[in-house]
Amino acid sequence: MNKHKIFKVLLTTAVISMPFIADAQKANWQNLDLKTDSVFGISTEKAYKELLKGKKSTRVIVAVNDGGVDNQHEDLKRIMWVNPKETAGNGKDDDKNGYIDDINGWNFIGGPKGSVDHETLELTRLVRRDMARFANTTDANVTEKDKKEYEAFKVMRSDLEKQLGEANANLAGLSGFKNALDAVVKKIGKTNPTAEDFAKFKPESNADARIQEVLAEELKKGSFADFYEDQITEGVKYYSEKANYNLNLDYNPRDIVGDDPNNDKEKFYGNNDVKGPDAMHGSHVAGIIAADRTNKLGINGVADNVLIMGVRCTPNGDERDKDVANSIRYAVDNGAKVINMSFGKAYSWDKAVVNEAMKYAASKDVLIVQAAGNENKDIDTENNFPNHKDLDEKTIASWITVGASGPKDDENLKASFSNFGKTQVDVFAPGVQIYSTVPGSKYKNLDGTSMASPVVAGLAGLIRSYYPKLTAAQVKEIIVKSVVKVNHNVSYKKGEGEDAPKVSVPFADLSISGGIVNAYNALKLAATYDGKTTTK
Structure with missing residues (x-):
């Protein structure tokens, strides 16, 4: 299923901007x-x-x-x-x-x-299936009959590994951003700080300055509470789910249904x-x-x-x-x-x-x-x-x-x-x-x-x-x-x-x-x- 979340805070200086609409x-x-x-x-x-x-x-x-x-x-x-x-x-x-x-x-x-x-993703299920099928297959011993499907399996396995690596990296980066943001909010002393609060804040480190820069832009579009829920909490949840469930070869919840999938x-x-x-x-x-x-x-x-x-x-x-x-x-x-x-x-x-x-x-x-x-x-x-x-x-x-x-x-x-x-x-x-x-x-x-x-x-x-x-x-x-x-x-x-x-x-x-x-x-x-x- 397409997870239609667009996380505006990226792990670099880039920010995805969506068109602004009047309230x-x-x-x-x-x-x-x-x-x-x-x-x-x-x-x-x-x-x-x-x-x-x-x-x-x-x-x-x-x-x-x-x-x-x-x-x-x-x-x-x-x-x-x-x-x-x-x-x-x-x-x-x-x-x-x-x-x-x-x-x-x-x-x-x-x-x-x-x-x-x-x-899981379909990719994960296909790799899991073919890992069992090609468990003892290598480039050296693959048969001509299986070669095309074996090559497809290798491409899928590489894709899975790439996506899992990206999910873990994004989770680590966003979690780090969350920790830095939480620390700044604690220093400000308000649970739902405003744009003015962030503007008045005096950064004590490069991380603090980055937080101030991002929030100055984001709070033009809505409240801190909405930003935190939609971009931080949901972002951490999204990448956690990708790493722990969607791309996890060991995860299979289908027994709940009780059918033959x-x-x-x-x-x-x-x-x-x-x-x-x-x-x-x-x-x-x-x-x-x-x-x-x-x-x-x-x-x-x-x-x-x-x-x-x-x-x-x-x-x-x-x-x-x-x-x-x-x-x-x-x-x-x-x-x-x-x-x-x-x-x-x-x-x-x-x-x-x-x-x-x-x-x-x-x-x-x-x-x-x-x-x-x-x-x-x-x-x-x-x-x-x-x-x-x-x-x-x-x-x-x-x-x-x-x-x-x-x-x-x-x-x-x-x-x-x-x-x-x-x-x-x-x-x-x-x-x-x-x-x-x-x-x-x-x-x-x-x-x-x-x-x-x-x-x-x-x-x-x-x-x-x-x-x-x-x-x-x-x-x-x-x-x-x-x-x-x-x-x-x-x-x-x-x-x-x-x-x-x-x-x-x-x-x-x-x-x-x-x-x-x-x-x-x-x-x-x-x-x-x-x-x-x-x-x-």
Whole structure:
């Protein structure tokens, strides 16, 4: 699963800067209009005001295939899907679909004794598998038959070692920064110091001066408490999890589920806990799509008449292909017309089983919306699974891949972290400082293509609810055709590290559509759409 955390404090003098948004716009900028509000949102509010007022709609189910959804959140509980054929808590499979008490959805990474939280990366699992297979193999004795796979194993093992080394180094560096910061805060004598407090502080060492420099910049954007939680606490947690779980060859939590993870034909396993142990990511996604627009609480989702089905398939680590495939089929079979998949990975154990599930969704007129990923890579040339590359045109016509954009129509419009691809990414959508629901009836800003994807899933649900006769392929075509085209260059770092060069390219070269999705344009097009053609 893509961990969509952007840590602004790096271990050098560099600081990643995200576009600043005025406080008054933070909670809803993705739904605002570029011309009237000066932020590059998708004009949702304009569409409700000018196009949808007084119009009737049909309720649509949108599945959030993710890490868990807080179904009791104040802004989500009214719009959670409830299985009408299942009786809650009776321990029976009333609707005979193979899943007992699946009231709000299903959890494919749980079992009778609980649910998986942390997991390894797919890379870790593949290296572990091949270490056993090639335990006694060397360059000197490898057979011709095994040579190609042995070479692939060596590349993966090297990648794992590199990532683990980087995770440990970043953990050590960030922990050192945390210790230095804690010492400065102690000297200041306040638990939540202000920018003025740091300005008045007299450094006693180079480390103190570095802390003062970083905090002077960071506290222009928010409070010390928010900075410490989002960048320091979360940063240490993130790199700890990478080192101790994601990249740990000795870690394997799958016994919790109780299935055979290598049997891709197995479908009936898991439990009905759609929240799971960490519902931060999935809850945030769900709120972007459809947070209650009637309760005058929190935020407004993009769509006003959809129900959220929670399908848990992604842990804090990489999702397994078997679980992804089963989560797609579950959503399709239980009535979802749109599926949001804010996840992806660089390696795949069994991509064929996922491809078959994608084809199944397309055959049942279900639109899949997927996040492009957060590695600032060209996924035309670098792997990000699942992808379009070996699927038929019908499947591609029912699947949208989404990159992330920022609020300002300038050279930084492409979010610094967002993947891109002229043939693999369809559209871009807001994915920077997106304010949405998190567990415990709270709200939080998060960055990522994970946030851009549900903006598009919400738009797809909105279109399908007001124009229910349109097919999934037609809805995709409408969304792609109705983007606001971007006719200027954008800049981004090419490669990794502080010294990576910056390049300037036409925004049109980053995706198939060359633009940012727009609800107002899409709904106007949907109203006059003849549906005679479909795009890839």
